[in-house]
Amino acid sequence: MIQTRLIPRTSSAYDSPLLIKTLLAQTLKYNPQREIIYRNIFRMNYFEFNCRVRRLANLFSNLGIKPGDMIGVMDWDSHRYLECFFAVPAYGAILHTINVRLSPAQILYTINHAEDKIILVHEDFAPILEAIKDKITADTKFIILSDKVYEDKNAEIIKTGFPSEGEYENLLSRQSELYEFPDFDENTWATTFYTTGTTGEPKGVYFSHRQLFMHTMGLISYFCGYRALPFSDQDVYMPLTPLFHVHAWGFPFVATMLNNKQVYPGRYEPDMLAKLLSEHQVTLSHCVPTILNMVINCETAKVTDLSKWKVLIGGSALTTGLAKAARTMGITVSAGYGMSETAPVLSVAHLNDAQQNLSEEEELSYRIKAGRITPFVELRIIDDAGNFLPHDGKSVGEIVGRGPWMTQGYFKDPENSEKLWGNGWLHTGDVGSIDEEYYLTISDRVKDVIKTGGEWVSSLDIENLLSQIEGVGEVAVVGLPDVRWGERPQALIVLKPAFLNILTPEMIKNKMQKDVESGKIKKWYVPDKIIFVTEIPKTSVGKIDKKKIRKELSE
């Protein structure tokens, strides 16, 4: 960096650190009477929200939580989760949003890896913890979350097979609502989330206060300033990607900062979601294509006016068919691109002046692309040698990125962290092109993640599972397009000679099915189709040629 003339530090207010508590502080200025609603069983306004966030901080303090401690959450999408989004980082602790869709073994891995000091767990997920509680290595405390208390104050909470500090609402009610959140370094670690990528164990990405603050500013600039997905504080927001998944793509921070009315839906039951959308006149959501598909095809949606609903689609590609179906109902859909490592938003559909008067079909072709690069983010494409390729819409290479909200690596994983960052650029592992107008197209992946129902399933993981079944020799798994789930895995297997006329594909699927039932693996890990072959196609350097396999299986 070149030497410049710095502003001398003359006051304690020099830094005005960019902290999560700063976003929270704005909520009292403009429309603090607006509501935050949970499943129609709980509602509060922003005044009350602020008080509850402070009560929660006092609870942490009374439980002996120290700045820098990790606090895990296992909950449905709720107002409680939102309270943790603010109270945990503002307290100086780190929010670990536990991915409840992982297998119990993987959840255990992340809890031990993160060293959670306390876990707030919804009673629906208590059985998972009961199954793994003896293997949790840290001296972890637990707080029980329950929906029942909102319907009946005296409702009996389940008895968990592990000791707990008590029930959330009961504990909050006993705290003071006065708590002054302290100032600290804006590079303080605020949140962490474990992502299941292409290799075995989940990897922890992490974000600082400054990074989440800047992500919020980037989205506000893009959506409110450039009108990419036109919204303002007057929109009504409901998340439709889980809050554990990179903080629901950062939107709860944006919506809270802007005092938006917010609706948290709990579980994703399509008719209930459609009912909430209608009842609260929700105007803004974000989700993976599978969820959009489920919502617009449910019975309630058929009798609901969704013409004011704007939905950002990410996680996997938005098909023209789904986009058209949504459009027919008056829904505004826009696709975007990002990843857990990038907090996550990197690009979102944006129509510039020249694209204002397109035909519906042409406009849709822009809306379903990976989008135009967001403010403050720099994306480049590089060839195998690391050279930058031109932004001509044709040159294809790996997408690399820089910007104010990229994870600095994977927690306690220097090897993969080094792979992630090369030459000062974050390597997305995705392959694509960028055109002259900063529009991004994703054409492939460097590794072969299978995106099914919004989940990123590692093909290597499935290969690993299959290869452990007696009789299975070589194996290759690829994702193939699926109307309902986006993609579904298919497997090629070379049997060991001794098992040649003994095993059938059905028998192998049944074995995996048992692991699904025992909770060892998730059901979407089971390939749709298993094909016995005598040889797995390889590249010239002996690697499995997945491109060729996909092509052959598609034909």
Next chain:
Amino acid sequence: MIQTRLIPRTSSAYDSPLLIKTLLAQTLKYNPQREIIYRNIFRMNYFEFNCRVRRLANLFSNLGIKPGDMIGVMDWDSHRYLECFFAVPAYGAILHTINVRLSPAQILYTINHAEDKIILVHEDFAPILEAIKDKITADTKFIILSDKVYEDKNAEIIKTGFPSEGEYENLLSRQSELYEFPDFDENTWATTFYTTGTTGEPKGVYFSHRQLFMHTMGLISYFCGYRALPFSDQDVYMPLTPLFHVHAWGFPFVATMLNNKQVYPGRYEPDMLAKLLSEHQVTLSHCVPTILNMVINCETAKVTDLSKWKVLIGGSALTTGLAKAARTMGITVSAGYGMSETAPVLSVAHLNDAQQNLSEEEELSYRIKAGRITPFVELRIIDDAGNFLPHDGKSVGEIVGRGPWMTQGYFKDPENSEKLWGNGWLHTGDVGSIDEEYYLTISDRVKDVIKTGGEWVSSLDIENLLSQIEGVGEVAVVGLPDVRWGERPQALIVLKPAFLNILTPEMIKNKMQKDVESGKIKKWYVPDKIIFVTEIPKTSVGKIDKKKIRKELSE
């Protein structure tokens, strides 16, 4: 600050410093074909703007400018000024926006105080420099700006009485348009501006890249996100406060970041301004009440549709009369509050949900107040002992502020810097109240600046001038309301006994008038009325009781 767990620094992209060049970089992504226009004699789009900014950086490099050097500008409101807004800080140098309305002696003071290495000067202002050139202590270079070259490429530029490097357009045309702006510390000093406050010499406020970046984010959040002054990238922007005055309140940074179409008007001739507003369908401006009054009362305005025009008013209070007059023409007016020391915006009118269905009159009463506190800014009121007073709309005290865009002091003036910052709060010197809804009302000033035509004239300065006139004994100057200028000074004078029947008020005004003609003082320093008295009202501690004087003179 408490100790927290920091994100480890693992990549060179860790910082993503918040730099002015980052705002510039966004302009190529979304609508780079939009135009920046100067007085209908020059127009370019954002592609060209980017090239020209880079040419300018190459020019600085070729002239031997180093990072940290001070670069002065004396220009009308032009595209050239905007180019300096970006090229100078992005180069690592410091932009000194010279207040061309100061007296030559004061301009000389600021040039020497800032140690300008180079000054870009419009030929209209060359005579000022000619008059003071021998007293400029730094080895300053000069570049001549001229409007003539846009109308006739071969136009002859004035011969200045000081050596110059040449004419701006001519010099730019010989530079490369390739220049990679470097990364550096975001706390690098970016701009400086000399403010004439209540004491003698102008005082230099200064802002870092980070501060200007955050000011831009604050305005975008407030105006685009919270719809305080609803605008987006689709607005057309024209400044009506000079670019030298705290970077035209920061709006050129906002408008450029958002790719807005921009119109720079040069000098402020009302009919020409109204013509530009109409021709380019300008939707967003900001100005002091005097300018708004001039524009809406000019002949052209009477036949112009200004119903899409939104104007932020600051500098002095917006009267109900002026607000109503503007409203009658369909103009949306909103008042705001800020000061040079605060970059400058601290508050802007904002109507919350409860204020959406007010009568026109009630709405106006909110629009003309000092406004609701902007995002990220904290304002408090304190009593004489420094205690915080409640935000009840009644308690009155000095307004103090904190936030990400406050000057850290006055350049080379530790004494006044210390006075400005007390207990970690910036002391505005203004007195007011804040209500429960974060609405600010300014009721008085701690010191007695007279705001006339958007200028802040120190009453102490005028007293000082008057007291130097032979025969003048004691003197007190206060500002009194004036329909045209907002306020105008009036003076009470106690004559020395020997001059009792010799001097008349007219004679004293004539003496000051001569100083105006010789350029020693500005014409608005001459009091409207001079009254001879036998005694100046004093407070109990012997200080001049200006409150009492104002009250008596008003009655």
